Amino acid sequence: xxxxxxxxxxxxxxxxxxxxxxxxxxxxxxxxxxxxxxxxxxxxxxxxxxxxxxxxxxxxxxxxx
Numbered sequence: 432x433x434x435x436x437x438x439x440x441x442x443x444x445x446x447x448x449x450x451x452x453x454x455x456x457x458x459x460x461x462x463x464x465x466x467x468x469x470x471x472x473x474x475x476x477x478x479x480x481x482x483x484x485x486x487x488x489x490x491x492x493x494x495x496x
Contacts, residue, residue, distance in 0.1 A: 438492040445481065445489065447496050453481035453489055 446454045459467075460475040481489060 435494045437495055441489065441492045442496065445493060445496065448480075453486065453493075453496075454478050455481050 444455060448454050455478065457475045457477070457479055460472065464472060
């Protein structure tokens with residue numbers, strides 16, 4: 432069997448936690464920050480766990496992560 436290529440865009444955006452779940456950063460934190468509240472911006476800083484509905488596809492895209 433040949434090796435499977437890792438999707439490099441996904442590899443840069445996702446990290447694996449100690450328990451094997453996928454960790455991601457939240458969106459909407461890059462620009463147009465003036466209209467967003469301080470609380471909203473603060474909560475966007477925290478990492479989130481990838482939703483269970485997407486994990487199957489992510490495993491396919493990141494075979495060696």
